[in-house]
Amino acid sequence: MPRAEGARSHGEFGEIRLDRVSRGFDGVMALQDLDLTIRRGEFIAFLGPSGCGKSTALNCVAGLLSLTGGSIWVDDRRIDELPPERRGFGMVFQNYALFPHMTVRKNIGFGLAMRGVPKAEAEARIDAAIRLVQLEAHGAKLPGQLSGGQQQRVAIARAIVVQPPLVLMDEPLSNLDARLRLEMRHEIRRIHQELGRSTVYVTHDQDEALSLADRIVVLRDGRVRQIGTPEELYARPATLDVARFMGYRNVFEGELDGDQGERVAVRRNDLRVVGIPRDALGSGRRAAVAIRPEDVLPGPEGADAISGVVESVEFIGREYAATAQTPTGLLLHFRSHQRLHLKEPVHLRAAPERVLVFAAEEGA
Amino acid sequence: MTTHVAEHPPAAARPTLRRRMAAAGWDRTTLLVVPAALFVLLLFIYPFIYGLILSFEPAKGGVFSNYATFFSDPYLYDTIGTTMWLALPATVLNMALAIPIAFRVRNLRWQRALTTILVIPITLGTVLVAEGLLTYLGPQGWLNRTLIELGLSSGPVRLTHNYWGVFLSLVITGFPFVFLLTLSYITGIDPALPAAAATLGAGPSRQFRHIFLPLLVPGLAIAFCLAFVQAYSVFPSAVLLGAPAGPTRVISIAAYQAAFEQYDYSMASAIAMIMAAVQLVVVVAVLAGRRLFYRGPMGSGKG
Numbered sequence: 001m002p003r004a005e006g007a008r009s010h011g012e013f014g015e016i017r018l019d020r021v022s023r024g025f026d027g028v029m030a031l032q033d034l035d036l037t038i039r040r041g042e043f044i045a046f047l048g049p050s051g052c053g054k055s056t057a058l059n060c061v062a063g064l065l066s067l068t069g070g071s072i073w074v075d076d077r078r079i080d081e082l083p084p085e086r087r088g089f090g091m092v093f094q095n096y097a098l099f100p101h102m103t104v105r106k107n108i109g110f111g112l113a114m115r116g117v118p119k120a121e122a123e124a125r126i127d128a129a130i131r132l133v134q135l136e137a138h139g140a141k142l143p144g145q146l147s148g149g150q151q152q153r154v155a156i157a158r159a160i161v162v163q164p165p166l167v168l169m170d171e172p173l174s175n176l177d178a179r180l181r182l183e184m185r186h187e188i189r190r191i192h193q194e195l196g197r198s199t200v201y202v203t204h205d206q207d208e209a210l211s212l213a214d215r216i217v218v219l220r221d222g223r224v225r226q227i228g229t230p231e232e233l234y235a236r237p238a239t240l241d242v243a244r245f246m247g248y249r250n251v252f253e254g255e256l257d258g259d260q261g262e263r264v265a266v267r268r269n270d271l272r273v274v275g276i277p278r279d280a281l282g283s284g285r286r287a288a289v290a291i292r293p294e295d296v297l298p299g300p301e302g303a304d305a306i307s308g309v310v311e312s313v314e315f316i317g318r319e320y321a322a323t324a325q326t327p328t329g330l331l332l333h334f335r336s337h338q339r340l341h342l343k344e345p346v347h348l349r350a351a352p353e354r355v356l357v358f359a360a361e362e363g364a
Numbered sequence: 365m366t367t368h369v370a371e372h373p374p375a376a377a378r379p380t381l382r383r384r385m386a387a388a389g390w391d392r393t394t395l396l397v398v399p400a401a402l403f404v405l406l407l408f409i410y411p412f413i414y415g416l417i418l419s420f421e422p423a424k425g426g427v428f429s430n431y432a433t434f435f436s437d438p439y440l441y442d443t444i445g446t447t448m449w450l451a452l453p454a455t456v457l458n459m460a461l462a463i464p465i466a467f468r469v470r471n472l473r474w475q476r477a478l479t480t481i482l483v484i485p486i487t488l489g490t491v492l493v494a495e496g497l498l499t500y501l502g503p504q505g506w507l508n509r510t511l512i513e514l515g516l517s518s519g520p521v522r523l524t525h526n527y528w529g530v531f532l533s534l535v536i537t538g539f540p541f542v543f544l545l546t547l548s549y550i551t552g553i554d555p556a557l558p559a560a561a562a563t564l565g566a567g568p569s570r571q572f573r574h575i576f577l578p579l580l581v582p583g584l585a586i587a588f589c590l591a592f593v594q595a596y597s598v599f600p601s602a603v604l605l606g607a608p609a610g611p612t613r614v615i616s617i618a619a620y621q622a623a624f625e626q627y628d629y630s631m632a633s634a635i636a637m638i639m640a641a642v643q644l645v646v647v648v649a650v651l652a653g654r655r656l657f658y659r660g661p662m663g664s665g666k667g
Contacts, residue, residue, distance in 0.1 A: 062563055063562070063563075064559050064562070064563070083562065083567070084559070084562040084563050085562045085563070085564075085565050085566055085567045087563075088565065089563060090563065090564075091559075091560065091563040093556045093559070093560055094556075095554070095556055097554065097556035097557055097559065097560035098560075099557060099560075099561070099574075099575060100557075100579070100658065100660055100661060101578045101579055101657070101658030101660070110561065110564050110566075110574070111564035111565055114561075114564055114565035114566050114570065115565050142658075142660065144660050144661060158560075158564070159563075159564075162564065162565070168563075
């Protein structure tokens with residue numbers, strides 16, 4: 001088959017469609033029935049804890065892993081049978097995977113050389129890519145002479161210089177220190193906005209996913225738990241799992257106690273909270289409550305407040321992150337604007353619209 | 365690791381001798397090198413120097429007369445070429461076999477079992493392999509019987525007591541060594557590198573040419589040198605499987621005959637020195653070529 005077919009670089013495509021993509025390893029399903037349509041120019045994040053199948057999904061799209069079920073389509077062309085070199089997607093690896101024996105320029109130009117791009121054009125495109133990632137002074141260096149952040153920039157430049165229809169990034173920031181990670185996050189966002197390439201980004205860090213992605217795919221145990229915009233996932237997680245992952249640190253179970261249509265109440269021993277139902281809840285069933293620490297604030301004593309004593313206080317910058325223990329032994333995470341003392345009594349409240357009520361997990 | 369910080373509180377402004385030694389890289393751990401260094405000195409350097417001096421003290425004639433004799437007698441100087449003609453092709457063939465096999469084995473689940481089988485010839489030693497080959501490849505051996513039974517050959521194929529017997533034994537005993545070294549070099553390459561090359565449009569053959577080969581060359585050069593030196597000093601199989609008076613009269617046989625048939629230790633030393641010099645020339649040439657390639661870490665980034 002002629003090379004141009006697979007290595008089509010100017011990706012004039014409408015969408016990439018994953019249809020029930022599955023991958024098993026020795027009978028264990030690492031990824032099951034992933035359905036996703038990636039629109040042109042869209043930034044998708046695969047988010048989940050380690051072992052959730054997010055890297056498996058990415059490698060399946062890249063062609064580094066074969067599928068055990070399902071198919072992948074670029075518009076109406078099926079590509080899941082093609083080897084990676086014929087798919088023409090750019091990929092940024094977790095450990096950068098720069099070729100240690102080639103200079104920065106050679107690394108970036110590798111994909112162009114493989115595609116037989118004429119020398120003059122290749123040089124011009126390498127120059128543009130080096131400028132884009134701000135490495136003008138380092139073109140002649142070997143990767144070993146660069147810092148982690150610079151290596152990451154080379155990896156990004158190498159992946160995008162071939163103008164792939166889709167850029168795949170596998171936890172590209174996980175090896176960088178906190179400050180550099182934030183910097184590179186803005187860089188990736190900037191490059192995406194500048195070039196508008198469709199991107200799939202794998203991460204276990206919800207902040208990264210929330211700040212970068214147009215849509216987030218939350219995976220757990222190889223299955224999709226929720227697909228939505230960052231705003232949707234943040235405010236309305238579909239399941240308790242997703243809620244936990246999106247920073248709802250206060251999760252406890254109780255009995256349903258009154259249903260007022262838009263609101264439900266949950267009772268646990270002597271405390272009662274009101275929130276928004278996220279699942280179909282039968283009456284009298286057990287329910288799980290999820291609240292973010294940021295939404296729990298101390299206030300005056302009252303029947304609607306949850307009373308407890310302060311267990312720990314941590315200064316986190318603008319405010320304090322604290323925990324309090326109720327008389328029945330429940331530990332609640334909350335925020336306070338004032339420094340609290342250990343064992344000091346507090347009365348905590350959360351606005352009902354910020355309290356999510358899920359059906360209790362089976363066997364939990 | 366090798367510093368002893370806070371072992372003793374600094375008593376005076378001037379650091380203790382131990383601290384000053386440690387700062388220069390000498391501490392108790394470094395001293396562990398001493399026995400090994402002594403061992404090398406006593407068992408390698410000393411005999412070498414002794415042999416070198418001995419080779420310049422011939423039974424008769426001037427200082428260089430041993431060397432003059434060697435290079436004026438074709439029966440002696442031909443052994444350089446004879447040995448080269450055995451060692452070089454055998455080493456090249458071993459490398460050519462080891463690289464693709466190591467690439468294949470790298471991904472196999474039963475890599476350990478296969479590796480073990482391939483290592484056995486090393487542990488057997490050359491004499492046992494030579495004896496095995498003698499019966500297996502001989503005129504009445506299984507190979508020839510099978511060939512004749514199958515009608516593939518009218519008479520026995522001569523594979524012993526000639527060049528091919530020695531060549532085969534060098535391949536069989538040398539291969540596992542080259543293979544193991546090559547396998548370790550290949551598995552030392554980060555699998556993300558060929559994967560990255562693939563996503564950039566390089567198929568398997570171009571991944572090999574642009575990624576694997578340049579990263580492997582330095583290691584392969586070392587493997588080649590070690591295998592070549594081993595092959596060049598061939599002795600038992602050249603005697604047992606070869607024709608030690610003719611086509612496989614290798615240089616070590618010449619040295620042996622000088623030492624134990626003519627009792628001319630001085631001449632034997634001279635031959636040994638010539639042998640070492642030839643090996644050195646090849647090794648230096650290969651290592652010089654290696655300098656042209658990248659020799660840094662084979663990983664990628666900070667991983």
